[in-house]
Amino acid sequence: MSDSTPIPTPSVTPPDILRCASMELQVTDLAASREFYVDVLGLVVTEEDENTVYLRSMEEFIHHNLILRQGDVAAVAAFSYRVRSPEDLDRAEAYYTALGCRVERDRSGFVKGVGDSVRVEDPLGFPYEFFHDVDHVDRLAWRYDLYTPGALVRLDHFNQVTPDVPKAEKYLEGLGFRVTEAIRDDEGTTYAAWMRRKPTVHDTAMTGGDGPRMHHIAFATHEKHNILAICDKLGALRRSDAIERGPGRHGVSNAFYLYLRDPDGHRVEIYTQDYYTGDPDNPVVVWDVHDNQRRDWWGNPVVPSWYTEASLVLDLDGNPVPLSERTDASELEETIGADGFSYTRRDETEESMPEWKKGEYKLGHQL
Amino acid sequence: MSDSTPIPTPSVTPPDILRCASMELQVTDLAASREFYVDVLGLVVTEEDENTVYLRSMEEFIHHNLILRQGDVAAVAAFSYRVRSPEDLDRAEAYYTALGCRVERDRSGFVKGVGDSVRVEDPLGFPYEFFHDVDHVDRLAWRYDLYTPGALVRLDHFNQVTPDVPKAEKYLEGLGFRVTEAIRDDEGTTYAAWMRRKPTVHDTAMTGGDGPRMHHIAFATHEKHNILAICDKLGALRRSDAIERGPGRHGVSNAFYLYLRDPDGHRVEIYTQDYYTGDPDNPVVVWDVHDNQRRDWWGNPVVPSWYTEASLVLDLDGNPVPLSERTDASELEETIGADGFSYTRRDETEESMPEWKKGEYKLGHQL
Amino acid sequence: MSDSTPIPTPSVTPPDILRCASMELQVTDLAASREFYVDVLGLVVTEEDENTVYLRSMEEFIHHNLILRQGDVAAVAAFSYRVRSPEDLDRAEAYYTALGCRVERDRSGFVKGVGDSVRVEDPLGFPYEFFHDVDHVDRLAWRYDLYTPGALVRLDHFNQVTPDVPKAEKYLEGLGFRVTEAIRDDEGTTYAAWMRRKPTVHDTAMTGGDGPRMHHIAFATHEKHNILAICDKLGALRRSDAIERGPGRHGVSNAFYLYLRDPDGHRVEIYTQDYYTGDPDNPVVVWDVHDNQRRDWWGNPVVPSWYTEASLVLDLDGNPVPLSERTDASELEETIGADGFSYTRRDETEESMPEWKKGEYKLGHQL
Amino acid sequence: MSDSTPIPTPSVTPPDILRCASMELQVTDLAASREFYVDVLGLVVTEEDENTVYLRSMEEFIHHNLILRQGDVAAVAAFSYRVRSPEDLDRAEAYYTALGCRVERDRSGFVKGVGDSVRVEDPLGFPYEFFHDVDHVDRLAWRYDLYTPGALVRLDHFNQVTPDVPKAEKYLEGLGFRVTEAIRDDEGTTYAAWMRRKPTVHDTAMTGGDGPRMHHIAFATHEKHNILAICDKLGALRRSDAIERGPGRHGVSNAFYLYLRDPDGHRVEIYTQDYYTGDPDNPVVVWDVHDNQRRDWWGNPVVPSWYTEASLVLDLDGNPVPLSERTDASELEETIGADGFSYTRRDETEESMPEWKKGEYKLGHQL
Known part of the structure; x- marks a missing residue:
């Protein structure tokens, strides 16, 4: 069961987080995953070896946005954020230490392409990573000779499943995140909240459910037709069952979306066109949980698997973190x-x- | 039960049909229907009076593509085809007379905007109309100041429900239609067939089910984003429940689609980007009924109402035609x-x- | 100088032309041309040998839409039309014989992939070809795994330069073509005319100028963004100087367009979204030559080379046809x-x- | 002639600027300007009176992004930036005072919809404004019933003409801006620089030329087709001469663009799809001035008026600021x-x- 004790906000300064920057995914069949993310979705391989593939999107200039690592169980090894300065790693270390969390620091980086890094088991049970130093690679934004019809141009956000959303909101607000949108009901239950550092609708969202689990990772395209092209290609490859939900228009975020499942069942969202949220008084949009257009503006049904299934996360020893049950309404x-x-x-x-x-x-x- | 007696092909020359040109829809609340087709979907009013509204699409130069007429029951009064020459009306009259059908001819037109017309109760029970003379109106193709984000530019096709699809195919082939695509199974059952005069995938399709009924009328947009804009607008109007199915990519026809239901439940498809079929040896595409991508290339489910519900049709006296049951597999x-x-x-x-x-x-x- | 003698319309029945189907281009550097049409533009190679490449578009089911053939001079060897039936070749042969033209017939086809064919030196000096029998190949319309961002889906039309446009109009009307749009002035001069068999704005256009020359060959994309993607790719390849004019919206045809020059300077248009013209009383649109929006709806200037440059055509011996000067206003x-x-x-x-x-x-x- | 004395960077803390937020344009025919921005371009009227119209874009939640004010001369009265907090106005006042600039402060706002504001005549001669307090209005992002085909969704940036670009760069860096891209040559001349606060390519750009002048104000659309729709509409209205340059793809910024001229000749850019620049080590892209793809990735020519014409700016008394000549290469x-x-x-x-x-x-x- 979920622990309802509030998470205290440390008195020390939190790290200045720039943006969600990368996820490390453990996959059970590296060749199959590589084929999905590279051959089907068109992510760019920055570097790879027998056990690991480092991928980035077309407009990225840092080493990677997604790491695929061969492992025994399908799970997430790290939600990785970039911070503004090297000193923010000291702040991250102090902040999570003050929170009583397990904290590891590797000054040469836990993975290739990044330097000094802090990894923690956060108060919600998620493996969060922070880094600043990073290898620069070619930003392929102008390389239209390499674009596919469904080109992924940016990592947009993470989405995490956790039993107690208000508790998670408060924790992330302590870290400097701001809520942009939320789904609540008249009884005061919060079902999900969207939280940002960079001025988009979110860098991560908290979705109510048994957790800690990873609901999805989202990449952005330039336009809506790029998302449709991904669907068309999956149909042509006779892999349309990789499409779990959508395409559609979200109510929350106003973005156009598609949800896919990778060969391990990890969920990937393809996402485009939310809005600027960077003003401090940016209006928070609250949706009624009973509003049938909140999750799909067109009223198309959300498939049950989208609510119930999500990926395990790993602790810093690489073991799956046991789940706590959501006790609030589902x-x-x-x-x-x-x-x-x-x-x-x-x-x-x-x-x-x-x-x-x-x-x-x-x-x-x-x- | 459906009559399985084949329809004989008359020895007289059939009319030379150019294209599906218009549908006359009986609606039970004219104001509500006008609001849906004009204010929501953006069709252009050519002419109207208390009981009738004549509508056309942006690229049309003939008087109308859709007539809304106030009546007691929601139903289709005419599927109207344009023929190549005035003489083809004599051919239509002779052809259906040879078929033993009820035939009516009104040399001043049954509706405004068209002249000499033939209406029949066809062998499948549908009210078919043929005309050639027609009032020309402004083709608004270049009037981008009038376009909406979801502008409908052409009437594309009809879709009819009939119990015995092979029987209907043979009848339409006699009229000069050609099959472009079909859904069949290994046991020899035909579930649906697409048939064309103009060189697109269809001017009408025959869908297996209790009939005669009208499954849908389809209008074309220029691009896929126009269809998405219609969905977005329906969401903004809190009318997303007008969206019955889609948007999606069809397997059959390769077109991008959306199905709406008008205030009476008449089904309207918005459709774009099928392919040229005008060569006499155009390859017929046959889809296996069990192929989950046949009706949606992305494998998204077809809602049951899409299979079961359709509009009644009227006989030439304006009475609903009783249905015959499909006996083939559903x-x-x-x-x-x-x-x-x-x-x-x-x-x-x-x-x-x-x-x-x-x-x-x-x-x-x-x- | 241009011969102003009208071309008589033969009393024999002309062939029933379905559509413009293919062009045979003589190129001076086959490897460079192949690279342009295949690697840059994404046309599909149906078959090739040392001297010839047969190419088709994504939705085509006949063997080819474009033949590249190595030769000493950049020129067009054939404008090829598909006719409705094998008997139409007899009609073509008789028709051009009645016109006093040089006519060649090869019952096994002048090129691979087609059977019985008629080639003529037409009254305007163009090498026209007619065929019916053709090898069917895979229609790749559903193969979205093969689409590029700028995929060419159909051959749309030819455009020919000839000194006397009204003379050319009358000749093509005799062949069964219909004028859909034209550029004229108040003094009665015709500068260009668009003529169709299939129900689009044209299968070929006649542009006033020294001729016979080939102004361009046009391929269609599905949407406008596909055309923009071609421009973006050319920029990325540092080949933006292949863009001669556009992209833009035509006044004439209402289509969205782009003009490229291939490595030999042959002009290729990329084109999308004109309108249905298949009714016999389809309104002809006449544009004033002084209307600055006639050739670009946005008023962007037409570059002089677009008016002055065009490709030579070959006679049936493979020699360039000498040009006659236009004497009408330019x-x-x-x-x-x-x-x-x-x-x-x-x-x-x-x-x-x-x-x-x-x-x-x-x-x-x-x- | 331009004063080449460097602008000192004050030792006091600059205001924390969030983003370019609004421009106040003086226009000579308010009705004509309103018609252009509202009826043609679709900006939303928040409020208006006899002499002033307050406009905003579809996704904006603050009172206005553009003010049209009737005046005798076409000119810019204010480039307005929003700052993070009320205290940043004190910082702005102190900062420009330290710079020796004329500074005015109006605690009730110089215009409707905003509160406490600071206006300055900046060291380059531009009327800059800073504000924080602002009336919130409906963010119309979800109001797809109000979208036009070319809907403007955000104010994206300003562009200013100034004789000495490096001097301007240094001044804006002092204010906390960062350079994202620039055009330079091998001799060390800088022709233009793009500078940002929000993480896009720019909030303002400095273009070399006689100044101070306003080169353009830019609004964003969601997708490229929205920009094409604006061109199409201008053609339909027979106002295509409002299109000065484009549409096209920029080299600098990688965005898709269009330049219009309003009834006074004020230049408006429509812009979409640049990239994220928010990391402190975001790679600066430097373009060679001789690279023909720097300003148009497709190599289409820049019209001379785009280089030579720009709008006057007003001092705080409402008088046009005299121009200083550029002495660097043009x-x-x-x-x-x-x-x-x-x-x-x-x-x-x-x-x-x-x-x-x-x-x-x-x-x-x-x-």
């Missing part, structure tokens, strides 16, 4: 199925619908 | 639900999937 | 430069413009 | 015309081109 149960409900218009009822809309019309009404 | 039952199955790759089985793909992953496996 | 001279003028609004004058628009503002006013 | 003269040159490939010469590329081919070679 978004899945609140909104779909026999006891849940969602509305398109706030005051509508089943009775107010025309006859032909009742019954089996629209999966959103029946799942 | 595509819905063959492909989804407890007894149906669909595959992404022809030889795959549930057992060959990774653990995380079993169970409730992907609605396509469970509905 | 569109270039009428519209730009010291003595020409173009307007954005029909009645505007230089004097009516604000001060800052005079002088060197907008190249369209000064070239 | 980009226009270095790159086009009789004495300038540009290359597509660094080592190419006129002689190395094929015959057909010489002479009048490509305006870039001849203007």
